[in-house]
Amino acid sequence: MKNYKIAVIxxxxxxxxxxxxxxxxLEHVAKLDGGFKFExxxxxxxxxxxxxxxKMMPDDAIETLKQYDAIYLGAxxxxxxxxxxxxxxxxxxxxxxxxxxxxxxxxxxxxxxxCPLKDATCEDIDMIVVRENSEGEYAGAGDWLxxxxxxxxxxxxxxxxxxxxxxxxRYAFELARKEKKTLTSISKGNALNYSMVFWDxxxxxxxxxxxxVKTASYLVxxxxxxxxxxxxxxxxVVTSNLFGDIxxxxxxxxxxxxxxxxxxxxxxxxxFPSMFEPIHGSAPDIxxxxxxxxxASIWSASQMLDFFGHxxxxxxxxxxxxxxxxEGKTLTCDLGGNASTREVGDAIIEILK
Ligand code: NAD
Ligand code: IPM
Ligand code: MN
Numbered sequence: 001m002k003n004y005k006i007a008v009i010x011x012x013x014x015x016x017x018x019x020x021x022x023x024x025x026l027e028h029v030a031k032l033d034g035g036f037k038f039e040x041x042x043x044x045x046x047x048x049x050x051x052x053x054x055k056m057m058p059d060d061a062i063e064t065l066k067q068y069d070a071i072y073l074g075a076x077x078x079x080x081x082x083x084x085x086x087x088x089x090x091x092x093x094x095x096x097x098x099x100x101x102x103x104x105x106x107x108x109x110x111x112x113x114x115c116p117l118k119d120a121t122c123e124d125i126d127m128i129v130v131r132e133n134s135e136g137e138y139a140g141a142g143d144w145l146x147x148x149x150x151x152x153x154x155x156x157x158x159x160x161x162x163x164x165x166x167x168x169x170r171y172a173f174e175l176a177r178k179e180k181k182t183l184t185s186i187s188k189g190n191a192l193n194y195s196m197v198f199w200d201x202x203x204x205x206x207x208x209x210x211x212x213v214k215t216a217s218y219l220v221x222x223x224x225x226x227x228x229x230x231x232x233x234x235x236x237v238v239t240s241n242l243f244g245d246i247x248x249x250x251x252x253x254x255x256x257x258x259x260x261x262x263x264x265x266x267x268x269x270x271x272f273p274s275m276f277e278p279i280h281g282s283a284p285d286i287x288x289x290x291x292x293x294x295x296a297s298i299w300s301a302s303q304m305l306d307f308f309g310h311x312x313x314x315x316x317x318x319x320x321x322x323x324x325x326x327e328g329k330t331l332t333c334d335l336g337g338n339a340s341t342r343e344v345g346d347a348i349i350e351i352l353k
Contacts, residue, residue, distance in 0.1 A: 013282025015074020112325025131244025259293025
């Protein structure tokens with residue numbers, strides 16, 4: 001029987017609350033299937049660990065994680081620990097070290113999910129954002145000169161390599177071809193006169209190899225407007241690290257909220273483990289109350305099942321989330337209910353039975 005070894009980094013704030021439900025759901029799926037199982041190993045890394053040890057994770061963490069089939073992550077960040085330290089020493093480090101250069105973020109309005117857009121239907125909001133996840137604006141390149149002086153200068157350099165740009169665009173074209181969908185590139189060549197002009201030229205170049213894929217190209221400001229005014233224009237979307245970060249929170253807002261937004265950090269070559277996580281943060285405002293929505297984590301568990309080739313189970317999880325929301329009886333407060341995180345996990349397990 002296939003045994004999937006999963007490293008669980010529940011992290012901070014609502015991370016442990018929501019990931020706990022995802023783990024229970026995955027265990028239940030394995031039991032129902034009977035053909036595979038999960039072996040979860042929990043790592044207590046994150047901001048508490050940092051406050052005790054001065055490190056977000058131990059020095060050999062990357063070596064340790066290499067032995068796993070996947071990583072299941074909750075959220076990172078606690079007030080009192082600088083965000084650029086907590087995130088760079090854990091989440092971003094894992095994405096970079098494991099070359100998880102594809103960040104797949106579905107923006108899909110499921111049945112029963114609340115939508116703030118007047119008249120928008122589930123068919124209108126159904127896209128997948130392919131976010132570049134290894135370089136670009138989040139390469140971490142820069143400098144801080146003359147600190148505190150009058151001539152202080154801060155440089156944050158975007159890094160767009162040919163390899164990095166081409167591979168993410170190619171990945172998106174392959175996905176669009178496979179799914180017979182249109183592909184939209186989101187960039188900003190009018191103002192970012194090096195990086196985004198380059199991005200656009202690589203997009204045009206790679207497009208020539210995929211004459212069967214219908215393409216569009218938008219500036220990020222206009223794209224943001226169309227996300228709200230006319231989201232049905234978008235099917236597969238490819239964009240840079242920063243733009244992908246921002247438009248997927250916008251995407252979450254039009255597709256049910258942060259409590260429903262999932263993401264997969266993929267190393268397509270499978271040389272390193274991939275990482276599955278809700279895209280939301282540690283939500284300190286609601287942490288510890290047991291009221292966070294675990295559906296984003298459960299959706300990312302569905303992405304993990306897809307990644308392992310169990311697309312049937314991946315789809316069943318999405319169906320279960322939809323059924324839960326259509327019934328509308330067991331929802332957390334962000335979705336207008338008063339159920340606890342745990343009760344939502346229980347309800348999903350009940351639906352799967
Ligand atoms: P956030 O996503 O944590 O919260 C934004 C808002 O959405 C809050 O009002 C929160 O209560 C709500 N929310 C988020 N997830 C929810 C859920 N599952 N159920 C119900 N409501 C939910 O973003 P933020 O407040 O900007 O950041 C908080 C911390 O998290 C910061 O330290 C930040 O750096 C970090 N962060 C981490 C990740 C990650 O680990 N992947 C992602 C984003 C932010
Ligand atoms: C996300 C998060 C991270 C990102 C932060 C916490 C570094 O916002 O996964 O969307 O920007 O990638
Ligand atoms: Mn984000």
